[in-house]
Amino acid sequence: MKNDEEIFEILKAKFGDSIIELNAKSPFEKVIVIAPLKIKEVSYFLRDDSELDFCSLVLLSGVDDANGEKVELEEGFKGIQGGTLSVYYHLESINQKQKATLKVSTSRENPEVESVSDVWRNADWHEREAFDMYGIKFLNHPDLRRILMPEDWEAGYPLRKDYRNPEFYQGMKVPY
Amino acid sequence: MALKTEEMVLNMGPQHPSTHGVLRLELELEGELVLNVRPHLGYLHRCFEKHCEAMTYPQVIPYVDRLDYLAAMSNELTYAITCEKLMNIQVPERVEYIRVIMVELQRIASHLVALGTFGLDIGAFTPFLYCFIDREKILSLFELTCGARMLYNYIWIGGLSHDLHPDFIRLAKEFVQYFKPHVAELNNLLSYNKIFIERTANVGVLPLEAAINYNITGPSLRGSGIKWDLRKNDPYSIYDKFDFDIPVGKGTFGQVGDCWDRYFVRVVEMEQSLRIIEQALEQIPEGDVTSALPKRVKPPEGTVYARTENPKGELGFFIVSNGSLNPYRVKVKPPSFVNLTVLGELCKGCFISDVIAILGSIDIVMGEVDR
Numbered sequence: 001m002k003n004d005e006e007i008f009e010i011l012k013a014k015f016g017d018s019i020i021e022l023n024a025k026s027p028f029e030k031v032i033v034i035a036p037l038k039i040k041e042v043s044y045f046l047r048d049d050s051e052l053d054f055c056s057l058v059l060l061s062g063v064d065d066a067n068g069e070k071v072e073l074e075e076g077f078k079g080i081q082g083g084t085l086s087v088y089y090h091l092e093s094i095n096q097k098q099k100a101t102l103k104v105s106t107s108r109e110n111p112e113v114e115s116v117s118d119v120w121r122n123a124d125w126h127e128r129e130a131f132d133m134y135g136i137k138f139l140n141h142p143d144l145r146r147i148l149m150p151e152d153w154e155a156g157y158p159l160r161k162d163y164r165n166p167e168f169y170q171g172m173k174v175p176y
Numbered sequence: 177m178a179l180k181t182e183e184m185v186l187n188m189g190p191q192h193p194s195t196h197g198v199l200r201l202e203l204e205l206e207g208e209l210v211l212n213v214r215p216h217l218g219y220l221h222r223c224f225e226k227h228c229e230a231m232t233y234p235q236v237i238p239y240v241d242r243l244d245y246l247a248a249m250s251n252e253l254t255y256a257i258t259c260e261k262l263m264n265i266q267v268p269e270r271v272e273y274i275r276v277i278m279v280e281l282q283r284i285a286s287h288l289v290a291l292g293t294f295g296l297d298i299g300a301f302t303p304f305l306y307c308f309i310d311r312e313k314i315l316s317l318f319e320l321t322c323g324a325r326m327l328y329n330y331i332w333i334g335g336l337s338h339d340l341h342p343d344f345i346r347l348a349k350e351f352v353q354y355f356k357p358h359v360a361e362l363n364n365l366l367s368y369n370k371i372f373i374e375r376t377a378n379v380g381v382l383p384l385e386a387a388i389n390y391n392i393t394g395p396s397l398r399g400s401g402i403k404w405d406l407r408k409n410d411p412y413s414i415y416d417k418f419d420f421d422i423p424v425g426k427g428t429f430g431q432v433g434d435c436w437d438r439y440f441v442r443v444v445e446m447e448q449s450l451r452i453i454e455q456a457l458e459q460i461p462e463g464d465v466t467s468a469l470p471k472r473v474k475p476p477e478g479t480v481y482a483r484t485e486n487p488k489g490e491l492g493f494f495i496v497s498n499g500s501l502n503p504y505r506v507k508v509k510p511p512s513f514v515n516l517t518v519l520g521e522l523c524k525g526c527f528i529s530d531v532i533a534i535l536g537s538i539d540i541v542m543g544e545v546d547r
Contacts, residue, residue, distance in 0.1 A: 026478030028261060056391040059481065061494050061507035088494065090481050090509075094388060094404060101481070122391045122517045133225070148218040148546060158226055159505075 001098045004030040007052065015042055029101050031088070036104040037139075039089075040114040046091065046100070047119055054091040054100065057120035061088045062130035066161040068108055080162045085111045085134050106136065115141040133159035183211065188531070190219050196293065196535070197542025201519075203528065210531060213523040215516060220546035228506035233259055233473040234333055236506065241327040243491075243508065244544040246289050249282040249318070250486045252331035257412055258482040258493040259333040262475035270463035271335050272414045277348065277456045278321070278330070279484075280449040284355070285314040286487035287395075287442045294439060294536040295366050298375050303366040310358055313351055320344060334468040345457055352454050359447050367443060376439060378430035380522045380534035387433070390518045393511050394489025395445060396538050399425035399438030406485040413484075418455050420448045435537035442539075474501055488512050488539055508547060512540040 002010075008022040011032065018038035023031040034042055046054040068083025089102040106113055115138035117124040127138040128147040135157040138144055146153060155166035166174060189200040198219035204212040224243065228236050240255045241248040253275055260267065292307030315325045320341045322330040330337050366372055382392070384400045397404055405422045407415040423444035425437030477499040483492030489511025496505035515538045522534050 026480070027476065028478050028480040031479070055388050058391060058483075058490070059492060059494055059507065059509040061505075063496055063505050063507075088479070090492075090494070094402075097409075101479075120391065121386075121389050121521075122514050125513065125517050146218075148221040150218070158223065 001096060002051070003098075004032070004100065007098075007100050008032050010049075010052065011042060011045075014045060018042065023103070031101045031103045033103050033105065036087075036106040036113040038114070039102070039104050040116055040119065040140075042102075043089075043116045043119040051096070052098075053093045053096045054098075055094055056092050057116070057123055057126070058090040058092050058099075059088070060090075060116075060123055060126035060130065062086070062134040062136055062159070063088060064134060064159060064161045065105070077164065078162065080108065080160075083108050085136055085160075087113055087130060087136060089116070111136040112139055113137070114139050115144075117141055133157055135160070181206065186528075190216075196540055197545075199516075199540070199542055199545070201531070201535075203531065205528065208527045208529075210523050210526055210528060213520045213531065215519060217516075217542075217546055220542050222547070224547040225506055225508070228503055230502065232501045233475070233503060236503070237332065238327065238329045241329060242543055243510065243547060244286075244486065244488060244512065244541045245326060246541055247282050247286040247487045248327050249278045249331065250286075250484065251491065252328065253279050253413070254482070254484045254486065254491045255493055256331050256333050257484060258480060258495055259473065259475070261482050262478070262480050262495060262497055263333070263470060263473065265334045265468055265470065267335055267468050268463045268465065269414075269461050271465050271468070273456050273460040274336060274340060274465065275331055276413055276415070276418075277453055277460075278318070280452045280456070281314050281317060281348070283449045283487045284446045285311045287446050288314075290442055290487070290539040291362065291366070291439065294533075294539070295372070297532050297536040298372060300366055300369065300372060303362060306358070306362065306365065310355055313354070317344065317348060317351060320347065332469060333473055334470050336465045339465045345460070348453065349457055352450055352457070356447075356450060359443060362443065367440060373429050373436060375529075376435035376533055376537065377428075379435045379530050380526065380537060381431045382433040382438075382518065382522060384433065386518070386521065390514070390521075392489070392515050392518055394486065394515070395441040396438050396489065396515050396518075398423065399441045399537075400433035401425050401427075401437075406483060406490060410483070412482075415452075417459070418452045420451050423448065435533050438537040438539075472501070474499070483509065486511055488541065488544070489515055508544075510544040510547065512542075512544040513547075516540050516545055 011019045018035045020033040046052050063086045065084045068080045070078045071081045073079040084105040086105045091100045130136050132146045184205045186203045190198040200216040202214040240251045243251050288307040288311040292304040295303040319325050322328045382400050387400045403422045423441050425432050475497045479496045481494045483490050492509035494507040498504040523531050
């Protein structure tokens with residue numbers, strides 16, 4: 001069983017600059033921050049290395065950091081420009097009895113993250129959900145389309161902090 | 177001369193009785209043979225995660241009930257545990273005991289629905305009614321406790337909404353004694369029924385490695401033959417105080433990890449839950465259940481992930497707190513959603529009738545899949 005610092009050191013020694021930092025801001029869990037386009041490579045290593053052995057992805061969740069600039073796009077409506085969207089990965093090793101949390105941050109305007117659906121198969125739907133809710137594009141995903149929202153939803157990505165409810169959906173008035 | 181054949185696409189659902197809710201399966205068929213399954217979700221999507229961001233932490237609880245509406249107590253417990261971890265609250269011992277009793281009763285109730293409807297899907301109508309009679313008794317116990325039969329809002333952050341009814345302990349003990357022989361009855365009625373075995377053994381075999389890679393949890397994972405239960409492997413609440421076993425699939429009538437194994441793990445789990453309830457009812461201490469309820473839930477900044485063993489698998493909440501009264505982000509790890517991902521893999525190359533058996537054996541609730 002390895003703690004977060006040890007896992008971080010192993011990854012740092014192997015991947016160098018792709019491993020950005022060990023974020024200990026949260027008192028409840030330490031987060032290893034990774035470059036968004038390297039996550040697949042790192043994930044393969046995390047899964048296949050016999051000492052790490054992270055055999056399952058417990059949860060993949062998108063988060064809108066909303067740390068950009070608030071800009072008044074229209075009268076009475078403030079959008080967010082710049083800043084980041086993040087993806088958190090909670091991993092678990094059944095054999096080694098250890099857990100780890102990874103995070104990648106990507107730009108809000110062009111959010112691109114490598115897909116890990118080849119590494120852990122359940123990531124497929126989790127990534128589709130993150131795409132559905134935040135518009136994060138997972139590169140090399142086999143079937144990236146909306147999963148929970150209607151396929152023809154054009155009003156944007158609902159869980160972004162600057163999302164606005166549409167007035168109409170397919171010509172029908174949406175009641176609120 | 178061979179007849180000309182071509183592939184056919186068949187829509188199963190969304191209003192199909194054996195899809196357990198509004199799930200649409202797009203089946204690619206060659207005759208009776210299933211080549212590919214594409215599930216379409218979202219018919220019950222109601223923006224749970226978006227709603228949470230607009231509410232205070234305690235206000236989320238009634239919505240949490242509606243995730244897996246067959247196991248509302250378990251959902252509440254998970255959410256409460258996550259928030260307690262954020263707030264660093266220790267709950268009184270009596271609360272822990274009551275929670276365990278409720279959650280284990282809920283596990284039996286949820287499994288009874290799972291087993292009953294599984295039989296129903298396959299064509300055994302009678303066991304379904306027997307299961308629902310017993311589930312009814314559990315719901316009556318819940319009704320006695322908090323007035324609601326399905327969506328309780330009973331387990332709160334830091335405690336419970338109120339104490340047990342004075343008669344609860346006696347009635348719960350009566351229920352345990354009443355229900356014990358019914359497991360054997362269910363076995364005679366359904367588990368060892370020749371037709372049932374023919375329909376489920378060697379069907380939808382889920383190999384252990386695939387199950388782990390897909391992060392399948394709960395009875396579906398244990399059916400594949402691994403002793404992995406968060407109550408033992410990552411203990412929460414007071415489960416370390418009780419004596420119980422974790423049943424696993426043994427391949428009794430076919431290969432390990434087939435539909436029958438997944439089914440039978442649930443049957444044995446009900447017996448084990450009864451054991452836990454019995455011990456908890458004996459040991460339950462006196463105390464005040466509302467003493468640790470916080471006046472205001474305003475956790476510090478940070479991210480937290482906490483999880484429990486729900487009847488359907490590992491339910492977890494990932495909460496991002498920014499130090500305000502509302503959660504900044506609530507992400508659910510819904511066991512049904514994850515377990516459903518494996519459906520396409522399991523159904524490749526089986527018959528249409530087997531799709532029903534496989535879907536029934538992984539036991540999903542669409543309220544949780546679509547959120």
